[in-house]
Amino acid sequence: MNQTPFEQVSALRIGMVDFVSPDEIKVLLDIDAPESVALNTGALRPFPRVNGYLLIPVDEALLVGQVEWLTVERSAFPKRRGMQDFGLVDLPYPLRKLRFNPLGTLRKLVSEGGLDLHPEYAFRRGADALPSVGATVVLPTEKQLRSIVESGEQRRVKIGTSPLAGDAEVRIDPNRMFGRHLAVLGNTGSGKSCSVAGLIRWSMEEAVQAHKQNRPNARFIVLDPNGEYSRAFSGDDVVKARIFKVNPSEGEFDLKVPLWFWNSAEWSSFTQASARTQRPLLRRALREVKAGRTGVGTETNEDKKLALRRYLSSRLITIRKSARSGLFQTEETKFGFRLKAILDDLEKKCEEFSAHGIESITDAIKSALEATTHTFTDKETGKPVEYYRAFTETHINQIEEALRTALDGIGGIIHHEGPDEDVPLAFSGTDLADHIEILAEDENVIQYLDFLITRIRSFLASPQMRTIIENEDDLTLEDWLSDHIGESNAQNGCVSIIDLSLVPTEIVHVVTAVIARMTFESLQRYVKENGASLPTVLVMDEAHTFVKRYKEDIENQDAASICCQVFERIAREGRKFGLGLVLSSQRPSELSPTVLSQCNSFLLHRISNDRDQDLVQRFVPDNLRGLLRELPSLPSQNAILLGWASELPVLVKMNDLPQSQQPRSDDPDFWGVWVGQDDAGTPISREVDWQRIAADWQAGPVAENRSKEEDET
Ligand SMILES: Nc1ncnc2c1ncn2[C@@H]1O[C@H](COP(=O)(O)OP(=O)(O)OP(=O)(O)O)[C@@H](O)[C@H]1O
Numbered sequence: 001m002n003q004t005p006f007e008q009v010s011a012l013r014i015g016m017v018d019f020v021s022p023d024e025i026k027v028l029l030d031i032d033a034p035e036s037v038a039l040n041t042g043a044l045r046p047f048p049r050v051n052g053y054l055l056i057p058v059d060e061a062l063l064v065g066q067v068e069w070l071t072v073e074r075s076a077f078p079k080r081r082g083m084q085d086f087g088l089v090d091l092p093y094p095l096r097k098l099r100f101n102p103l104g105t106l107r108k109l110v111s112e113g114g115l116d117l118h119p120e121y122a123f124r125r126g127a128d129a130l131p132s133v134g135a136t137v138v139l140p141t142e143k144q145l146r147s148i149v150e151s152g153e154q155r156r157v158k159i160g161t162s163p164l165a166g167d168a169e170v171r172i173d174p175n176r177m178f179g180r181h182l183a184v185l186g187n188t189g190s191g192k193s194c195s196v197a198g199l200i201r202w203s204m205e206e207a208v209q210a211h212k213q214n215r216p217n218a219r220f221i222v223l224d225p226n227g228e229y230s231r232a233f234s235g236d237d238v239v240k241a242r243i244f245k246v247n248p249s250e251g252e253f254d255l256k257v258p259l260w261f262w263n264s265a266e267w268s269s270f271t272q273a274s275a276r277t278q279r280p281l282l283r284r285a286l287r288e289v290k291a292g293r294t295g296v297g298t299e300t301n302e303d304k305k306l307a308l309r310r311y312l313s314s315r316l317i318t319i320r321k322s323a324r325s326g327l328f329q330t331e332e333t334k335f336g337f338r339l340k341a342i343l344d345d346l347e348k349k350c351e352e353f354s355a356h357g358i359e360s361i362t363d364a365i366k367s368a369l370e371a372t373t374h375t376f377t378d379k380e381t382g383k384p385v386e387y388y389r390a391f392t393e394t395h396i397n398q399i400e401e402a403l404r405t406a407l408d409g410i411g412g413i414i415h416h417e418g419p420d421e422d423v424p425l426a427f428s429g430t431d432l433a434d435h436i437e438i439l440a441e442d443e444n445v446i447q448y449l450d451f452l453i454t455r456i457r458s459f460l461a462s463p464q465m466r467t468i469i470e471n472e473d474d475l476t477l478e479d480w481l482s483d484h485i486g487e488s489n490a491q492n493g494c495v496s497i498i499d500l501s502l503v504p505t506e507i508v509h510v511v512t513a514v515i516a517r518m519t520f521e522s523l524q525r526y527v528k529e530n531g532a533s534l535p536t537v538l539v540m541d542e543a544h545t546f547v548k549r550y551k552e553d554i555e556n557q558d559a560a561s562i563c564c565q566v567f568e569r570i571a572r573e574g575r576k577f578g579l580g581l582v583l584s585s586q587r588p589s590e591l592s593p594t595v596l597s598q599c600n601s602f603l604l605h606r607i608s609n610d611r612d613q614d615l616v617q618r619f620v621p622d623n624l625r626g627l628l629r630e631l632p633s634l635p636s637q638n639a640i641l642l643g644w645a646s647e648l649p650v651l652v653k654m655n656d657l658p659q660s661q662q663p664r665s666d667d668p669d670f671w672g673v674w675v676g677q678d679d680a681g682t683p684i685s686r687e688v689d690w691q692r693i694a695a696d697w698q699a700g701p702v703a704e705n706r707s708k709e710e711d712e713t
């Protein structure tokens with residue numbers, strides 16, 4: 001076809017500009033413009049179609065726009081190119097009109113010399129000038145369409161094709177896609193999980209090629225609440241996924257999130273500690289138990305001495321506090337019983353620390369107790385009742401003196417009772433519970449902490465929880481980090497899948513929060529250490545449960561809000577440390593607004609709910625909203641990509657993911673189960689054994705703990 005440029009334009013002409021204002025351009029279609037399919041563009045293309053692309057030559061460039069709506073208007077004076085009249089009488093005639101939504105400009109790249117019949121184009125967002133009334137409107141050629149959809153640089157990974165643009169390839173730049181957080185939103189079954197698994201897989205396949213068939217130094221951490229993703233990456237040895245779950249099968253690993261990783265906020269939410277009495281004591285207990293590192297690993301003599309020093313310092317601080325407040329001077333405060341508790345505890349330590357003069361402390365306490373103790377017989381029960389009278393200042397001074405002398409012998413008092421309570425140092429849950437109990441007795445607040453202590457103990461007694469949170473096989477922080485975030489050069493694989501599906505609901509939020517925070521903090525430390533970041537992507541499926549908007553309230557910090565806060569922090573600061581977020585959710589309106597507003601790219605699948613649609617409308621500027629009107633009717637596997645990762649919002653038909661690489665989220669097969677076989681004729685059976693389920697159910701954490709306590713008494 002040897003057409004002159006002028007002929008080309010006239011062959012592609014479909015109408016002319018009929019109305020122009022700064023925010024609206026209307027086009028009147030020619031009567032002979034295609035009715036359903038355009039044949040003149042080099043390939044069959046549906047036209048006219050909402051959201052299809054059109055061009056208007058303005059000055060030297062082409063103004064690119066999308067069709068926002070189409071309509072038919074009755075007009076008294078139909079016009080037709082070449083021929084002015086239809087018949088003898090001017091009858092009203094249906095004319096087609098459309099609204100043209102300008103998106104950007106397509107410019108011809110200047111080539112060396114002569115007339116260029118096959119020019120290259122470059123697309124840019126924004127329109128320099130608006131057309132005038134009467135300007136020609138044309139269909140883009142294949143090449144022009146490609147230049148529009150395939151605009152942008154470093155488009156390394158193909159994620160799909162664009163059905164609106166002659167199936168041009170849609171490619172993304174991973175730096176843009178993952179570097180500034182991505183939200184994948186859409187109804188259930190619209191293809192979010194497939195898209196997420198696909199994005200990881202296609203990026204990795206491209207990277208493997210670019211890295212000469214070696215394993216890419218990539219890190220994806222997938223938090224998988226439904227246990228869907230393990231299938232999507234199984235059997236791939238180059239990318240290689242490590243799977244962490246409760247009750248792992250062969251080749252998978254135990255999910256471990258030891259309780260000594262948790263920071264004090266996570267502990268508070270987990271134990272539901274109240275702000276006034278419980279939280280300060282819990283924090284102190286954490287500090288002290290971490291300082292003592294009681295019962296974990298082998299301690300040197302120096303470690304032990306330090307532990308004793310901290311222990312005695314803490315006792316001295318308690319005694320001084322009571323002395324200052326005058327607590328010991330009355331009987332009502334039950335100061336005597338607290339002293340007795342300290343004595344019992346100290347006596348247990350006497351043997352272990354005999355060389356450090358603890359005996360003088362116990363002696364001082366004993367003599368004070370002896371001087372004040374009294375017994376009488378209760379008239380009603382006939383049993384002897386022991387109580388303590390008021391103590392004198394001398395008693396207290398003697399105890400203080402003895403404590404101070406002992407402390408001086410081992411290095412003096414330590415005012416700060418331990419390391420920061422948030423440092424991940426190993427300790428065992430039982431030690432913490434014991435220590436809180438001691439402190440609570442010391443402070444005479446045991447009645448306020450009973451519930452909290454019982455809660456910790458009952459969780460520790462439950463086998464399901466214990467495997468996740470107790471440190472039964474001496475896991476070190478270093479091991480955990482290389483297992484989960486990956487070794488040097490990702491030798492142990494590029495993807496870790498953390499299957500949360502069998503984590504008991506009571507701790508699933510804390511566990512998720514801890515994993516996300518540990519990932520963030522370790523990358524933060526990596527940057528501090530190395531001066532450069534270690535690019536990592538944290539993927540959170542079903543984000544509406546873990547990144548759920550919450551009420552800001554200092555009093556009530558439940559696990560869900562603690563979890564959301566971690567993601568908010570990652571959303572705000574993650575980029576600096578190379579941590580990108582990918583969130584997938586079916587209820588965008590329930591997500592934390594802070595996190596959503598930090599997402600720079602969106603992959604929008606079908607969204608039919610009004611509130612969710614309104615929400616995503618707000619992400620895009622006015623002139624780009626047209627495309628989003630298609631959201632309620634998108635077929636699955638189709639999505640609109642917009643934001644930082646894409647020059648223009650584009651409708652993408654995502655690459656096909658073969659069944660074996662899809663996340664497992666099969667719809668329940670009602671019919672197959674009803675009739676006992678699936679479509680292929682394979683028998684399906686579903687035996688029921690409620691007895692096993694009931695037994696397992698009733699052996700839940702609380703019931704189990706109760707029976708254990710009963711055994712002990
Ligand atoms: N890229 C794709 N390739 C092949 N099939 C796909 C693709 N995307 C979606 N599908 C089909 O759509 C179905 C649903 O997809 P998917 O499980 O990803 O939905 P979802 O949005 O994650 O749903 P939910 O919110 O319930 O988790 C899949 O089982 C698959 O058959």
Ligand SMILES: [Mg+2]
Nearest residue numbers: 192193541665
């Ligand atoms: Mg899903």
